Structures are given as C-alpha cells and as structure tokens.
Amino acid sequence: MPAAAVLFDNDGVLVDSTAAGEAAWREWAVRHRLDPRAVLTGVHGRRSRETVARFLPADEVDPATAEIDALELDTADQTVAIKGASDFVASVPGHLRAVVTSASRALAVARLAAAGIPLPDVLVAAEDVTAGKPAPDPYLRAAELLGVPSAECVVLEDSANGIRSARAAGVGAVFGIGDVAVELGCDVVVPDLTRVRWTPAGIVPAAGHEVGPGAPPGR
Missing domain, CATH: 1.10.150 (DNA polymerase; domain 1)
Structure with missing residues (x-):
C-alpha cells in the first residue's frame, strides 16, 4: 500500500x-x-x-x-509495546512518521518510553489541537508538520473515533490494528505490526504473511 x-x-x-x-x-x-x-x-x-x-x-x-x-x-x-511495534516504527524514517494521540503529551511520552518505542520527532497530542478525534484536526496537523499531503499518508488505528478522524482528514488509507478494528471500515486489518513492514514504496506484507483488503486478523 x-x-x-x-x-x-x-x-x-x-x-x-x-x-x-x-x-x-x-x-x-x-x-x-x-x-x-x-x-x-x-x-x-x-x-x-x-x-x-x-x-x-x-x-x-x-x-x-x-x-x-x-x-x-x-x-x-505499566505500559508495554504492541507486538512488532518497536521494529516497525524504527524502520520508518523519522521525517516520515508521526504519532497522533488523544492522550496528553506527557502521558504519550511516558507510555512510549515505558514500552521502549522510539519517540517521534512529530507528536500530535491532546493539547495540540482545538478539536480531538473523531474530528480530522489531529491527523491534518500531523500531515502538515511532516510536510506531506494527508492523501499521501497511511494511518494505523484501532478505535472508531480514530478511524473516523483519519477518514475525515482524507488520508490515503487506514490500517486497522487488532480485533477491535474489524468491521470499523478500515482498508486492511492486521493483528499487530509483525504482519507488515515498511519499504520506501509503502507498507507491504511481512514475509510469510498475506494481507487482504478489509480482512479480519488472521491467527
């Protein structure tokens, strides 16, 4: 993708x-x-x-x-990393990734640090926008800070509010993560980030895995 x-x-x-x-x-x-x-x-x-x-x-x-x-x-x-998250995040160049959260900046930074996830250069937190998810503002702000049109961004989400926010921002695609994202209108749903990998061309299935459009997570 x-x-x-x-x-x-x-x-x-x-x-x-x-x-x-x-x-x-x-x-x-x-x-x-x-x-x-x-x-x-x-x-x-x-x-x-x-x-x-x-x-x-x-x-x-x-x-x-x-x-x-x-x-x-x-x-x-007490926060831990989602399976595959650390490696996937580290594989995406820093100037091409952002974290967009409904949590406060302090809480987001603390949770990322506890989980061992690399802190992003661009973090859009609760206090950075007037309207939070499901409004489009958080994802539009992240795309703006990266200098990339929202239509060329892919969003990784798991909540209905977040998916609605991404769609309203006009992003290119939405990857759902985990069972909770099934039937929420994502383009693709995967169990975790071990199933996909980043390449300069975009996001592709990891070796040994297939990803189908809108498919529920495979076990």
Whole structure:
C-alpha cells in the first residue's frame, strides 16, 4: 500500500496501556460516584477532557480532567509495546512518521518510553489541537508538520473515533490494528505490526504473511 508517510495512533497500535488506563478510569469513576462501566464506554480514542465532560458539570471539568490525567500518568510505567511495534516504527524514517494521540503529551511520552518505542520527532497530542478525534484536526496537523499531503499518508488505528478522524482528514488509507478494528471500515486489518513492514514504496506484507483488503486478523 503506497505511503509517503505513516501516522500512528499510540494506545492500542504502538503500546498496550489498556489495563493500566482502565484501572485509572475506574478509580476516577468511583471517586466521582459514577458507574465505571458507563465511563469506560466513552474512553477509547477520545481526549480525557471530552470523556470527563460527558459525566460532570462544566464547572468540574477542569479539576476532574487534571485528576484523571494524573492517575493515568501514575500508571504509565505499566505500559508495554504492541507486538512488532518497536521494529516497525524504527524502520520508518523519522521525517516520515508521526504519532497522533488523544492522550496528553506527557502521558504519550511516558507510555512510549515505558514500552521502549522510539519517540517521534512529530507528536500530535491532546493539547495540540482545538478539536480531538473523531474530528480530522489531529491527523491534518500531523500531515502538515511532516510536510506531506494527508492523501499521501497511511494511518494505523484501532478505535472508531480514530478511524473516523483519519477518514475525515482524507488520508490515503487506514490500517486497522487488532480485533477491535474489524468491521470499523478500515482498508486492511492486521493483528499487530509483525504482519507488515515498511519499504520506501509503502507498507507491504511481512514475509510469510498475506494481507487482504478489509480482512479480519488472521491467527
């Protein structure tokens, strides 16, 4: 698949922070006398402030957002790399890759470091855009910073909000990562980044693997 640049979501694509992140949100929900299950349904692929605003009055959003951001940062050291992520990221030239996340910059950097993923030169985090995913702003901003038209970029995503953001930004293609991306409208879905590799011509299947358009992850 041709790709002049690669735009990576972070959580669920490069790093596995699910257990730690959900534990932090559960604690936050209990503190605010909310149903943790209801809160968790709105977390993935969304900035923390926007999730908080769904459940609390406007005058409580700022302090409550700072609270959950601190809780998540405290658990960042529990983050591990998604299989194949370190090698795949390292293979893409630095000026042709960016990480685009709904997390704060501090949290994204901490999770990438804990997982041993090379830190990118271009990182678009929650505070870098006015509107977060599913708006197109994060991916448009990343393409702009790389100096590559969004239509020539490939996005690697795993959430519905992230995929909608990428599509709205007019990217060339969307690779879904993991079972959660199946049936979310990706061009291709793979279990992890061991199944594909980077070449100067774009992203191709790794040796011994086949990748079909829109196919669910093979095991």
